[in-house]
Amino acid sequence: MLQYSEIAATRRRIAEFQLFRPDSIDEACEILAEAPEATVLHAGGIDLVNRLKTGYAPGRIVALKAVERMQDIRIFDDRIEIGAAASHWQIENHAGLKISLPMLPAYVAGLGNIRVRVQGTIGGNILAGEPVYEMLPLLGVLDAELTFFDASRRSWFKLAARDYRRGPTAPPFLTAITIPQRSRSVIWDRRLRPALAMVLSLDWDGDMIRSGTAVLTGDRGGPLFTSLPADRLSRSQAAANCADIAADWARLFPSVDLPSGPGPDYCRHVAGVMLRRALQNCLLPS
Numbered sequence: 001m002l003q004y005s006e007i008a009a010t011r012r013r014i015a016e017f018q019l020f021r022p023d024s025i026d027e028a029c030e031i032l033a034e035a036p037e038a039t040v041l042h043a044g045g046i047d048l049v050n051r052l053k054t055g056y057a058p059g060r061i062v063a064l065k066a067v068e069r070m071q072d073i074r075i076f077d078d079r080i081e082i083g084a085a086a087s088h089w090q091i092e093n094h095a096g097l098k099i100s101l102p103m104l105p106a107y108v109a110g111l112g113n114i115r116v117r118v119q120g121t122i123g124g125n126i127l128a129g130e131p132v133y134e135m136l137p138l139l140g141v142l143d144a145e146l147t148f149f150d151a152s153r154r155s156w157f158k159l160a161a162r163d164y165r166r167g168p169t170a171p172p173f174l175t176a177i178t179i180p181q182r183s184r185s186v187i188w189d190r191r192l193r194p195a196l197a198m199v200l201s202l203d204w205d206g207d208m209i210r211s212g213t214a215v216l217t218g219d220r221g222g223p224l225f226t227s228l229p230a231d232r233l234s235r236s237q238a239a240a241n242c243a244d245i246a247a248d249w250a251r252l253f254p255s256v257d258l259p260s261g262p263g264p265d266y267c268r269h270v271a272g273v274m275l276r277r278a279l280q281n282c283l284l285p286s
């Protein structure tokens with residue numbers, strides 16, 4: 001445990017804090033449980049340090065860098081487990097992921113720039129609570145599950161990524177993300193980011209679409225998930241009626257608005273065009 005009064009002297013706006021560097025998840029949980037309201041986690045530190053510079057003064061900071069297992073990426077037959085402190089760079093370059101779920105490294109490679117990806121972590125991205133950050137929407141359409149420790153109650157719980165929204169207080173401790181292994185196609189469209197972005201996922205049962213999910217995000221809010229009524233369409237049926245299906249599905253989208261755009265109707269139209277293009281790409285022969 002260190003006293004960081006030196007930092008307060010050089011960066012006047014950063015208040016003093018105690019720094020804890022646990023080696024294990026159990027030790028991190030113990031430290032959090034001692035003072036849940038006054039303790040925050042430092043993963044890559046990108047967002048946290050920026051907040052500290054604006055006067056945020058949590059008092060106690062727990063660094064996750066040396067915590068065993070929190071940076072592991074493990075691949076099983078039925079699921080992929082990613083430690084919450086795995087960096088974007090690790091995910092982008094993981095040889096096993098490139099084989100088991102190649103869309104994930106490809107998606108992560110499009111985040112920010114190389115410096116951000118080397119420092120930033122998957123957990124920090126989710127828990128920063130920024131609507132334009134891109135990991136929560138993706139993990140939501142992949143049906144990922146988040147494993148948390150609630151330090152106030154000293155208890156563990158799991159939550160679908162799709163249902164997680166950060167509240168105003170410090171979030172519970174996220175230790176791992178589990179993604180089920182399935183046959184799926186995932187396509188994203190970031191061209192209008194940060195105003196509007198979309199991810200479409202179709203789950204396949206052989207040549208039939210078992211289910212579909214689209215998510216819209218933007219700097220006006222989100223992620224906004226929509227379950228798509230695929231009704232076991234075959235790939236050839238869907239390809240033959242792609243424009244009509246996309247138009248029907250786009251009507252299910254919640255109201256979206258672009259910050260400087262001409263209103264929600266136009267935004268819905270844009271989201272519909274994105275969906276049609278994404279659907280066409282998903283239906284290309286694999």
Ligand SMILES: Cc1cc2nc3c(=O)[nH]c(=O)nc-3n(C[C@H](O)[C@H](O)[C@H](O)COP(=O)(O)OP(=O)(O)OC[C@H]3O[C@@H](n4cnc5c(N)ncnc54)[C@H](O)[C@@H]3O)c2cc1C
Nearest residue numbers: 041043044045046047048112120121124125127133134174
């Ligand atoms: C210039 C720039 C460009 C970027 N571009 C993109 C982009 O294009 N797309 C995108 O998606 N993101 C982007 N980001 C965000 C980036 O990807 C990082 O993921 C993000 O900044 C936070 O990661 P971190 O690990 O540094 O989090 P930290 O700053 O360490 O943590 C963020 C918050 O989450 C909390 N926290 C961290 N880990 C945990 C945990 N395990 N359990 C509970 N709470 C936790 C912290 O206490 C803090 O409140 C960008 C960032 C920058 C600076």
